[in-house]
Amino acid sequence: MISKRLSELRKKKQWSLQYIADQLNIAKSTYAGYESGYRQPSLEAVKELAILFGTTTDYLLGATDEEQPTIELTNAAFHMTVDGETVTEDEIVWLIAFLRAKRDIEKKK
Amino acid sequence: MISKRLSELRKKKQWSLQYIADQLNIAKSTYAGYESGYRQPSLEAVKELAILFGTTTDYLLGATDEEQPTIELTNAAFHMTVDGETVTEDEIVWLIAFLRAKRDIEKKK
DNA sequence: AAAATTGTTCGCGTTTCGCGTACATCCATT
DNA sequence: AATGGATGTACGCGAAACGCGAACAATTTT
Structure with a gap:
């Protein structure tokens, strides 16, 4: 679930694996593992990724399908x-x- | 962070460690580890805990410490x-x- | 075409997970 | 007060998963 969401969000933003890895101070291959589903990010990393992507951990984890609640x-x-x-x-x-x-x-x- | 939140929520609900462990199908000592900070729950467990406690993963992870989320x-x-x-x-x-x-x-x- | 950037995969060493177990603590009933 | 049962805490063990670097393919840039 989280791998799919990360992949989608990154592509939408047109960011490279390396860029995200740098932001979180992890290896490119580590983040790549998150997207491929080969690895699971730590709770701390999930939090940071949500902030980086401007979304919520609930969305990343698939607890909700809304990237963000709709706001009028x-x-x-x-x-x-x-x-x-x-x-x-x-x-x-x-x-x-x-x-x-x-x-x-x-x-x- | 998550250990503190879990502990607070469980006490507020007056649930036992065993009860929560049963709900998630994990050992009592495993859940106890989450609260003591000795262990970190899997992403899946975080999701289930949020549902069980009727809260959000953002709250459990401390991503929404602030009253209102700030959005850039x-x-x-x-x-x-x-x-x-x-x-x-x-x-x-x-x-x-x-x-x-x-x-x-x-x-x- | 060469160079640089990006994405994918894998082995390795280390960390950390989940469980069972053991033990202390607290309560209720006797 | 004593007993039994539920509760909370701590730890060792084997297994699982982590993060990294490296190697290579694919793509883009120069």
């Missing part, structure tokens, strides 16, 4: 950052306005 | 909607660009 931005009651800086409530309002406007333009094309 | 948008592998419509990956790129530009302007004021 207009109800945003969660914490989000861009470039490490918190996205403020004001900024969210701007983002929503911007997106609505952009979608409106696309529709008229 | 530029790393987004998660699902988001605005007005009920999925925010596409392309749109996220636009949103990030927009926000960066806006922040830049604010700084210069």
Whole structure:
């Protein structure tokens, strides 16, 4: 299960095995083992991988099929950052306005 | 981390080591090892424990120590909607660009 | 075409797992 | 107080799985 998820996520991100191995400070072959199903990552590694991929351990382990719960931005009651800086409530309002406007333009094309 | 969480949860539920061991089909001493930190459960066991305790693997592993998960948008592998419509990956790129530009302007004021 | 990067597989040494066992502790019933 | 049963703790053993480096194939870059 986890091997499939890791493989999918990495391909989506177009990351190399080496890149991920470097991030976690493990050997390339070690991470490759995770994807092939030949090895199982430690609990600590699972945690780090979830963070690296921006997903949850529940998704990696197959406890859920959702990479992330679907969030309606207009109800945003969660914490989000861009470039490490918190996205403020004001900024969210701007983002929503911007997106609505952009979608409106696309529709008229 | 996980040992602490398991111990807390079990005590809160007032379950015995034996009971949990029976549920997972493992030896009492094996589960005891998880709580003492002497052993680490397999990924499969973590999944089952999360279900048994009615919690998430993220909680057991301490991936969600914080009340609300922080999500870095530029790393987004998660699902988001605005007005009920999925925010596409392309749109996220636009949103990030927009926000960066806006922040830049604010700084210069 | 050569060089570099990426992905796959395997053997080896080491770590750590799961189990059974032994023992201490706590409670309830007598 | 004494006894029996459930509970929690610790450890040794054999087996299983880990992480690494190395070797090689496949792909991409120069």
